[in-house]
Amino acid sequence: MHSDVVASRSAEHRDSREPRSGGPQLDSVSLAIIEQLQEDGRRPYAAIGKAVGLSEAAVRQRVQKLLDQGVMQIVAVTDPLTVGFRRQAMVGVHVEGDVESVADALTAMSECEYVVMTAGSFDLMVEIVCEDDDHLLEVINRRIRALPGVRSTESFVYLKLKKQTYMWGTR
Amino acid sequence: MHSDVVASRSAEHRDSREPRSGGPQLDSVSLAIIEQLQEDGRRPYAAIGKAVGLSEAAVRQRVQKLLDQGVMQIVAVTDPLTVGFRRQAMVGVHVEGDVESVADALTAMSECEYVVMTAGSFDLMVEIVCEDDDHLLEVINRRIRALPGVRSTESFVYLKLKKQTYMWGTR
DNA sequence: CTGAAGCCTGCGGATTTCGCAGAAGTGGGG
DNA sequence: CCCCACTTCTGCGAAATCCGCAGGCTTCAG
Incomplete structure (x- = not known):
């Protein structure tokens, strides 16, 4: 009876990976x-x-x-560099047409670890985690730019991760 | 069986909170x-x-x-919106002079949840988590822009968080 | 009033965590 | 080659934790 997680998965089909915005109020x-x-x-x-x-x-x-x-998940988080992913980038995306459908397509890509719709000069920002330069190039140039609705992208390759915390509320 | 433990020689104790780039090799x-x-x-x-x-x-x-x-941490992660932080933004920072010292100053700010040095048109990218618009404005305009070395910033306010995973390696 | 639903508490048994001592492999000096 | 220092794995009780369940309390609707 180790994996009691399995039980919860079947109950409701809502994907717990996908954060919703107006969740239930927490006391x-x-x-x-x-x-x-x-x-x-x-x-x-x-x-x-x-x-x-x-x-x-x-x-x-x-x-x-x-x-x-799905309000929270308890997981191990790591610095990707130490677990073998040598290239990361934040990619800003300019979209024409339906932003949400592009966002959904990006969400479906396993290399996209973080997808957010934004206001500002980008419509979407996406964090990409890859194994090497070839992989990164392939994801950005062949997969993301090929999506219908993507007009252009701008990449910011990670040089050094300085901070990564999960301490909201404890300040 | 578990023969190839080539890893983890010198047990150099570094600051466990600060993610390093070339951490110890993991078997x-x-x-x-x-x-x-x-x-x-x-x-x-x-x-x-x-x-x-x-x-x-x-x-x-x-x-x-x-x-x-400090290779990994086991924590609860949430959608900030459900725990009362209503405004988030990614901020790109242009720096003149020492990028690292600016990054350290940002790292010290509790509202900065994620700080990374990048290649591209920004020198730094910072994720900010705030309670409301006033708080966000204060952080960006009064605190970040006031840092010595910060030439200019560009903000991308979050409209909707679409994906947030921690499944590197499980694909 | 009554029943259903939601949330809490207490409790015992199964499971897990924890600390420690010993075995096994590694890599130098002497 | 032997010995020592160091590291990592294993086994094993004792202590702590997890887990399911039964029951109490409150709220709310019929």
Whole structure:
């Protein structure tokens, strides 16, 4: 019974990967629980309960619900460079026509780790994670620029990742 | 079996919070462990061990080391909009002089969630997470632009976050 | 009033985590 | 070649944690 994650997947077909914008309102207790797990994703439920004033079982139920609803995920995050992805880039995209459909196409590409619709001189910004220069070139020039609706792109190749945190709410 | 542990010689202890670029080489077993934890950050060590062919204690030691070295962190990640941060933006920064010192100053700001040095028309790209428009304005116009070395900035306010994954290596 | 739904608590058993001691492999000096 | 220092893996109890379940409390609608 290790993978209790499987259970939640079948219940609702909503893809938990896809962040929605107007999610359910969270009360201050759930917020406090999230803060605890942002500090340490493996913190025991009992310790969290002590911090937020709830029983261990209550914390467990709330965490499970937050995971099922896709409000948060508990995962390992790494510096991609240390795990073998040597080229990363932020790509700004100019779109003509339907921005959302282009965004969906980019979302479907596994090399696109981060896709966001923006206001400003770009319509979309996309973070790309690749293994090497050839891979990066292929993704940007052959795949992204080939998408219908993409007028032009501008690339910003990563030289050095300086900061990467997940501490919203703990300040 | 687990023969090729060519990795991790000199145990140079660096600042664990600051992601470095050329971190220690990871062998395939550590990579497999990370993949497991990218799927579920709370997966038990025994289950991971079964998946990668190691004992529970060995997995535990390796995970602890990866955390200590700052190669990965296990955290809860959320869609900021659902936890009360209503304004986000990517900011491109043009720098004159020492880019690294500007990057350090940005890294020190709690509203900057992501800081990366880039090649391209921007020297730095920064992701900002704020509570509202006033807060965003204050950060960009009063704090970032006031930094010595910052020549100009260009902002891309987030309209909709379409994708946010942490599944490098699992594709 | 009554039933359903949502959330919390307490509790016991199964599971996991934790610390430690020992074995096994590696890489120099002497 | 032997020995030592260092690293990493394994095995194993003891302690802590996780998990499912039954029950209590409150809210809300009929």
